[in-house]
Amino acid sequence: MASARAISGGTDVGSASQFPYMVSVQGPVVMCEGALVDFRHVVTTATCVNSLAPSDVDVRVGSDQYYDGGLYGHVTKNAVHPAFDKSTYGSNIAVLSLADSLPAGPSIKPIPLAESDPAVGSAGVVTSFGATNAQNDLPDFLQQATLTTFSATQCQNFKGGKVTSRMLCAGDPRGVKDTCPADQGAPLAYQGRLVGIYSWGASCGLAAPNASSPVFNRISTFTTWINTVMSNG
Template sequence: MSRILVVFLVLGVACSLADPINRNDEVTLPQLDGRIVGGLDTNITFYPHQISMRYNGNHRCGGSIYRNNQIISAAHCVNTLSGPENLTIVAGSSNIWYPTGPQQQLAVRKFIIHPNYRKLNNDYDAAILILDGEFEFNEAVQPIELAKERPEHDTPVTVTGWGTTTEDGYLSDVLQEVSVNMVENTQCKSAYSIMLTSRMLCAGVTGGGKDACQGDSGGPLVYNNTLLGIVSWGTGCAREKYPGVYASVPDVRDWIIKTVEENEFVGKIDFL
């Protein structure tokens, strides 16, 4: 299928891109990512910034703690919601269904989507969630700092989440981690052509088999203990020649910092 035809077809399948949990992997189009494939069980204490975004109590997306009352996630995880009602953030547990430690849960007071977010191709796929209260930091709940620049091609990076472990499979109970390698955008464009922008970065492995893909959306891609990317989209899961695509944190870093500063006290205790 030609890439020009794909662009026109995207308009016809926009609804399939709206839900971060459901997608049609049979259509060769940019599809919202959200699953760890080829990974291993891990412990939340190794990735204490990782959170589970819940809607009506059900896992919806991943995300990262940036401040004790602010979360970084993907715009596509919240852009279909009318508001933050019934949206909560859970931190501090390796298992999303059966808490493994002092799990903490806070309601979301509001979310802020990047003003340049484009649903058509998930450009600028970033959002800040302001919490109704503050997380208490401990060994299983910690913030993560933002990466300032992209590492070189083929550099190992790590993605984590509770997404399904096979294409069209089931969510993982236990937090998963997988190591993938940076793919230069010039090379990644051979898979995604004009859908890929400079605000995106790619990561995968030769031959496929390891990837983030449903349920991992919004979660962290980490390099040197900094947040490098936000799980965004891709074609299928862990398919050969189709790396995962992430919102590039270095390219939206200024917006994140500005937004966080403007909302520093939102969600905290209001004093008389």
Template sequence: MSLALPVTPAQAISGGSDVTSTNHKYSYTVAVLAPVIMCAGALIDNRHVLTTVTCVNYLEPSEVEVYAGSNKYYADGIRKEVNRLTLHPNFNSANFDNNIAVLTLASPLTPKEISTYAIKTISRAAAGSRLPPAGTLSDVTSYGAIDPNYTLPDVMQHAQFSNYTPAQCQAYKPNRLTGTMFCAGDKAGFKDACPADQGAPLVYAEKLIGLYSWGSSCGLVAPNPSSPVFTRISSVNTWINTVIASTS
């Protein structure tokens, strides 16, 4: 099965910088290719990718591919078919609680593929672990467009977002945050996620702490009512481990 490119791009990081082939330390970031939209994801081992339910909801495994091993989503990488989509059973489409999905590749990435395409995996924040202190910078990466006009960059984009306290985030999103969510952004408003870039990994100290879930502002000073909200990996890690054990 092969999905034709180009797919409709998700809007992604505004104000970011290019991830070049010479500094591609973010090769745990993958593109999740579906018939209508491209999302992002994080490769956590040689057979499993984390993304959001909102990226793959209502799709069949045969409709989804993972593209890895390149700083471009359209060239120089490797495509892998997916044979299982596992959505969090407690996902809430009304408020995006538990917005997490595990994609199982039809065949694991081989040592040769990992070496040839310089692919890396990313460790996860441990279950129940705390988020980095407020103001700490974390790395976010994505392949999609860089503004609301769907302007496509040539290569993957990278930015650093500052973590916000739960009180800061809750003040802008009253009664919308749950224990599976947290906010991060750029106080200056120049670096941001844009709508629909589901699954972009947020990494701190070489640990995956979040996936972009909802509420982006695409260039407004953060935090604000539309600041990016991330699924908190430490809150769903026990479930992730259960899925991996059942699909390995």
């Protein structure tokens, strides 16, 4: 497979150590992403794992390739948010518990959870192994792209009133950089903290401030729940 540019409009990551919290979530019928938030827990979307038994899911960490390198972690529990609504993507978030703690290293390091949102217009970095265009071409290596956060009003207007207070919109004002299919769970980071997990709404390269802008879970609104799940094992 030839190396492709993008999430859509992105670039290859130079090494796994640039984004040591990056996780690929793998199973027989799933291709998603997630973020390592401590050495035994991964945050992803509920839509990624809601229909799967924990034994059907593994994660790969410490690699800039989806199918090779790094370490495997075996999932023992899928904790889906109790308010998850698959029809509206409300509370579309889940925490995966791993059988064993992962070893710390240059390419394996959790990302702290954001307790507040970036200011409107801030530039965050999204990373993913998902498709690079509407034809579902997959990249050889992990991709990164810079997305700008939009205001809650913009977000609501773009999405026809379907955005809740626990969602965050971000995109590229030029309409080039965007999330694509198989990007579910892709982490959005700002100043070294996890601010979002990609949930719904993008269309591969149309993510200017318009109805195609991708929508992320606002991690700041889920921090308490995530910490509770982690403390309970």
